[in-house]
Amino acid sequence: MHRLVATRCTPLRSALSTFCRLPAPAAAAAVAPRFARWQSTSAEPPGTIVESSQAVRPTAASSKRIHIYTRTGDKGTSALFTGERRAKDDQVFEALGATDELSSALGLAREFCVEAGNGLEGKLETIQCLLQDAGGNIATPRDCGSDPHLKRTEFDSHGEHAASLEKWIDELEDRGLPPLRNFILPSGGKAASTLHLARSICRRAERRVVPLVLEEEVSPTVGRYLNRLSDFLFTAGRYAAFHEGKPEQVYKKLKH
Secondary structure, three states: OOOEEEOOOOOOOOHHHHHOOOOHHHHOOOOOHHHHOOOOOOOOOOOOEEEHHHOOOOOHHHOOOOOOOOOOOOOOEEEOOOOOEEEOOOHHHHHHHHHHHHHHHHHHHHHHHHHHOOOOHHHHHHHHHHHHHHHHHHOOOOOOOOHHHHHHOOOOOOOHHHHHHHHHHHHHHOOOOOOOOOOEOOOOOHHHHHHHHHHHHHHHHHHHHHHHHHOOOOOHHHHHHHHHHHHHHHHHHHHHHHHHOOOOOEOOOOOO
16 A cells, blocks of 8 residues: 655645745745745646555656755745744744744654554644644734735634544544543553654643734634643543553652
8 A cells, every 4th residue: 555645734725735835035934944945846736635556756857856944044034924033042943943843743753653554644634734724823913914914824713723622532532542630651562652752842832922923923723632641642642652552650759
């Protein structure tokens, strides 16, 4: 069976699909710099999943190199989606970095979920794509005054993505997951432990986003999604351990 490759992650509507049409300098730091300069040569419509044997490969006519480096950030600044440049330690880039780190942790967790055969990998891939969309919102201050930029980077304006996480939590709990009666430690196998790692990174990403939400630079829906996502990852970690029949380590107060 061919490995599936996403030419566009459904339902990407903003960050990756829009940033890929930008000149490299303008998109340099918006959301994830290395992904922003990826160019799709596929003729498939957005949302299409193609098999690797059908994936478009570079041809002589389309083999122009796109450099991963631009040197535009050598002086310690980076660009938002609007083109505005800020210092790399600005809280916007702290939030973007945390969501990028979260996506990387989810990528590792997804590989372990595939090995374990627990069926969570599709959900994790969807979440990674949505985090890219959330990054587009973070990289576009809501007070930028550009309606086209704001519309292209709206995130979960109707709350359907947060609602999907709640539905997934309920579904996992309904599969026989034992009720939680004690504090547990991250444990239960590689898939479970990396999902707990992703959960803790998600909490940090939420902490980085909240100040921006309070300053009305980021949509409240981003913070709401991250809050619900940490709940899902906690449940997913417990389910991964349950699926493999591995025990969850219970917190025990040590005697001093």
